[in-house]
Amino acid sequence: MDKKLSEIKPGxxxxxxxxxxxxxxxxxxxxxxxxxxNVRVERVAPLGDxxxxxxxxxxxxxxxxxxxxxxxxxx
Amino acid sequence: MADINLKVALIxxxxxxxxTLFNALTGLNQKVxxxxxxxxxxxxGQFTIRNAADGNTYKVRITDLPGTxxxxxxxxxxxxxxxxxxxxxxxxxxDRVIVIADATNLKRSLFLCSQIIDLKVPVVLVLNMMDLAIxxxxxxxxxxxxxxxxxxxxxxxxxxxxxxEEIKKAxxxxxxxxxxxxxxxxELAPDVIKEIKKEFSVKSDYAAFLLAGNFEKVPLSFIDEKxxxxxxxxxxxxxxxxxxxxxxxxxxxxxxxxxxxKSCVSQQxxxxxxxxxxxxxxxxxxxxxxxxxLAILFIIFQFIFNVAQFPMDFxxxxxxxxSSKVSEWLxxxxxxxxxxxxxxxxxxxxxxxIPQIALLFLFITILEDTGYMSRVSFIMDRxxxxxxxxxxxxxxxxSGVACAVPAIMATRTIxxxxxxxxxxxxxxxxxxxxxxxxYTLLISLIVPRYxxxxxxxxxxxxxxxxxxxxxxxxxxSAWVMKKILKSKSRDFFILELPVYxxxxxxxILITIYDKVxxxxxxxxxxxxxxxxxLWFLSSRGxxxxxxxxxxEYTELAAQPSPPQExxxxxxxxxxxxxxxxxxxxxxxxxxxxxxxxxKIGIALVTSFAAREVFxxxxxxxxxxxxxxxxxxxxxxxxxxxxxxxxxxYTLAVGLSLMLFYAxxxxxxxxxxxxxxxxxxxxxxxxxxxxxGALAWVASFIAYQLLK
Numbered sequence: 001m002d003k004k005l006s007e008i009k010p011g012x013x014x015x016x017x018x019x020x021x022x023x024x025x026x027x028x029x030x031x032x033x034x035x036x037x038n039v040r041v042e043r044v045a046p047l048g049d050x051x052x053x054x055x056x057x058x059x060x061x062x063x064x065x066x067x068x069x070x071x072x073x074x075x
Numbered sequence: 076m077a078d079i080n081l082k083v084a085l086i087x088x089x090x091x092x093x094x095t096l097f098n099a100l101t102g103l104n105q106k107v108x109x110x111x112x113x114x115x116x117x118x119x120g121q122f123t124i125r126n127a128a129d130g131n132t133y134k135v136r137i138t139d140l141p142g143t144x145x146x147x148x149x150x151x152x153x154x155x156x157x158x159x160x161x162x163x164x165x166x167x168x169x170d171r172v173i174v175i176a177d178a179t180n181l182k183r184s185l186f187l188c189s190q191i192i193d194l195k196v197p198v199v200l201v202l203n204m205m206d207l208a209i210x211x212x213x214x215x216x217x218x219x220x221x222x223x224x225x226x227x228x229x230x231x232x233x234x235x236x237x238x239x240e241e242i243k244k245a246x247x248x249x250x251x252x253x254x255x256x257x258x259x260x261x262e263l264a265p266d267v268i269k270e271i272k273k274e275f276s277v278k279s280d281y282a283a284f285l286l287a288g289n290f291e292k293v294p295l296s297f298i299d300e301k302x303x304x305x306x307x308x309x310x311x312x313x314x315x316x317x318x319x320x321x322x323x324x325x326x327x328x329x330x331x332x333x334x335x336x337k338s339c340v341s342q343q344x345x346x347x348x349x350x351x352x353x354x355x356x357x358x359x360x361x362x363x364x365x366x367x368x369l370a371i372l373f374i375i376f377q378f379i380f381n382v383a384q385f386p387m388d389f390x391x392x393x394x395x396x397x398s399s400k401v402s403e404w405l406x407x408x409x410x411x412x413x414x415x416x417x418x419x420x421x422x423x424x425x426x427x428x429i430p431q432i433a434l435l436f437l438f439i440t441i442l443e444d445t446g447y448m449s450r451v452s453f454i455m456d457r458x459x460x461x462x463x464x465x466x467x468x469x470x471x472x473x474s475g476v477a478c479a480v481p482a483i484m485a486t487r488t489i490x491x492x493x494x495x496x497x498x499x500x501x502x503x504x505x506x507x508x509x510x511x512x513x514y515t516l517l518i519s520l521i522v523p524r525y526x527x528x529x530x531x532x533x534x535x536x537x538x539x540x541x542x543x544x545x546x547x548x549x550x551x552s553a554w555v556m557k558k559i560l561k562s563k564s565r566d567f568f569i570l571e572l573p574v575y576x577x578x579x580x581x582x583i584l585i586t587i588y589d590k591v592x593x594x595x596x597x598x599x600x601x602x603x604x605x606x607x608x609l610w611f612l613s614s615r616g617x618x619x620x621x622x623x624x625x626x627e628y629t630e631l632a633a634q635p636s637p638p639q640e641x642x643x644x645x646x647x648x649x650x651x652x653x654x655x656x657x658x659x660x661x662x663x664x665x666x667x668x669x670x671x672x673x674k675i676g677i678a679l680v681t682s683f684a685a686r687e688v689f690x691x692x693x694x695x696x697x698x699x700x701x702x703x704x705x706x707x708x709x710x711x712x713x714x715x716x717x718x719x720x721x722x723x724y725t726l727a728v729g730l731s732l733m734l735f736y737a738x739x740x741x742x743x744x745x746x747x748x749x750x751x752x753x754x755x756x757x758x759x760x761x762x763x764x765x766x767g768a769l770a771w772v773a774s775f776i777a778y779q780l781l782k
Contacts, residue, residue, distance in 0.1 A: 030186070043356075060569065061452075
């Protein structure tokens with residue numbers, strides 16, 4: 001069952017499956033968020049948004065609205 | 076033995092150590108210019124390499140391209156690398172490209188690097204931060220990677236100056252260009268690439284592929300309208316869709332890189348506990364995160380308001396001395412007056428800002444360089460978003476309390492066009508330090524000093540209120556603009572949170588030097604010009620009346636011991652009859668509903684140079700002149716009566732005037748910087764109008780309610 005990246009709790013690792021928004025997909029893929037890549041949700045900002053993830057060896061901050069367009073599978 | 080010129084371009088991801096390498100290669104032998112047509116800073120540097128083998132000296136001209144994650148031209152900054160690397164007519168089109176990569180972040184770096192290799196330009200790849208990579212347990216098989224990519228690779232630790240000589244040497248190597256593409260774009264769009272290569276002078280398949288995707292968006296010198304039409308035909312005929320193609324390319328490229336990484340790099344990505352994560356636990360903590368941020372702000376403002384005061388006083392004093400020297404030294408007359416009251420006054424008005432600009436950028440650059448700044452954006456983004464701003468708007472807004480000029484220069488880090496424009500537009504509403512003397516004067520004029528609850532100073536309270544009202548106005552205007560402004564692109568907040576590092580002082584000093592220089596020369600030109608215009612307006616007048624007054628004044632001043640009081644009176648009469656005075660009178664109908672008379676009108680006109688000019692103008696108008704400055708103005712203003720004999724400066728007038736100064740765009744330095752940063756006069760004009768309207772309405776309401 002695929003989940004949205006925005007639903008993954010901090011500390012958990014998941015795998016990127018696909019994107020539901022073409023424009024965000026291009027931006028994220030360029031930054032190394034490729035389907036099949038492992039992603040760890042690092043933390044949620046104090047006010048609930050944005051979130052920080054570790055992908056391809058570095059930390060990336062994206063807004064929840066952007067994370068909603070990323071479908072992931074949990075390990 | 077010969078001198079050979081070599082053009083080199085330096086490119087890399089943000090946070091890869093690109094500027095450190097640039098500084099290490101060139102030292103201070105660099106300058107900042109603009110890329111043609113856009114306001115993106117172009118750093119060009121020079122160095123020479125002696126080649127021991129052939130005895131030649133290579134003069135290298137290196138261009139530092141804006142940091143980017145790929146060659147896709149999404150923002151103006153990212154257009155530059157694409158243009159420079161694919162347009163042979165571009166003045167920076169390189170003979171060699173240095174790609175700098177963070178070795179601990181190899182996958183993403185190789186993405187950009189492989190794109191450039193596929194353009195078939197000679198590439199030297201610098202693997203930076205090798206020490207950290209080794210510490211992380213990363214083993215990179217460099218010879219194998221070199222062979223796979225077909226390029227020269229130099230491992231380096233740039234911040235420790237290790238590997239620099241090897242990089243220079245590698246630039247002189249003539250390597251055979253790899254024949255195969257790393258990502259064969261001809262498999263994605265074979266027909267389009269074939270046709271473009273046949274008709275256009277592109278160097279590689281990948282250059283043709285990029286041209287097909289971006290010719291509408293990015294101008295290249297060798298593509299005119301007719302050729303654009305042809306490209307349109309080709310791409311339409313073969314159903315070339317840029318987004319699909321780009322996605323396909325990205326996927327393929329990363330796939331290839333993953334395979335490469337598996338064979339050349341041992342130890343893949345780990346999610347181990349790191350120092351960065353521990354620091355993040357603290358600085359993005361629900362409570363501590365904000366406490367730390369506020370504490371840092373507190374320190375910065377203490378510095379900007381207290382420490383900067385010393386050099387600023389020194390500059391002020393120096394210019395006062397210089398002015399009096401020049402005025403004594405040159406014969407009395409127009410030239411003397413122009414130099415002293417026009418040029419020198421204007422110059423002093425610019426240079427006085429340098430300590431604050433330098434200090435502010437010292438702190439901002441340290442925060443950027445260590446990686447903390449992106450955490451500020453991270454914790455503040457949610458708070459700013461409802462107002463059309465983003466996490467990156469926080470620093471410019473806060474810096475605006477010191478001075479809007481460096482604050483607006485600091486908006487460059489905001490990637491989203493709309494959010495950056497809104498930030499630029501509202502930042503001048505934050506109460507800057509130039510408003511401080513105005514507020515101080517007016518508050519002591521209209522607010523009686525007493526203590527609330529025994530310790531809260533009433534005047535201090537009003538002062539705080541003025542700062543708050545500026546902040547509220549900025550946020551509210553941002554919200555309105557968010558509703559009005561049509562965005563060219565969607566807003567994104569995709570931001571790397573880099574690992575924490577110690578600041579690199581050389582980079583920081585060079586950045587400060589650059590910022591000060593840009594301010595001094597770019598904004599300075601406009602400020603000087605307007606100062607001279609203002610000088611003219613206040614020292615010349617229409618008709619004979621002004622000239623007669625001038626003559627009378629000169630005669631009186633030439634007396635052995637001229638009566639000071641009469642001189643001062645003549646001085647103020649002169650101002651009254653000057654063009655500025657005339658403008659003040661012309662303004663009167665418009666500002667009467669705000670409770671202002673023509674004298675205040677003059678101050679409003681001259682304050683356009685800078686708000687603090689208000690105090691000086693007031694002292695000239697009320698003919699104070701003389702030694703003890705502040706007290707007498709206050710007394711004179713207090714004694715000033717209206718036609719009906721009541722005091723001019725009532726609470727209503729004072730408050731109305733303060734609100735006017737809080738909101739009106741009376742700062743030519745800021746307007747000049749906005750013009751420079753936005754690239755057109757449109758934005759400063761809009762800013763001037765909307766802030767003026769806001770000021771008028773606020774003052775009108777305050778005066779009419781309180782009078």
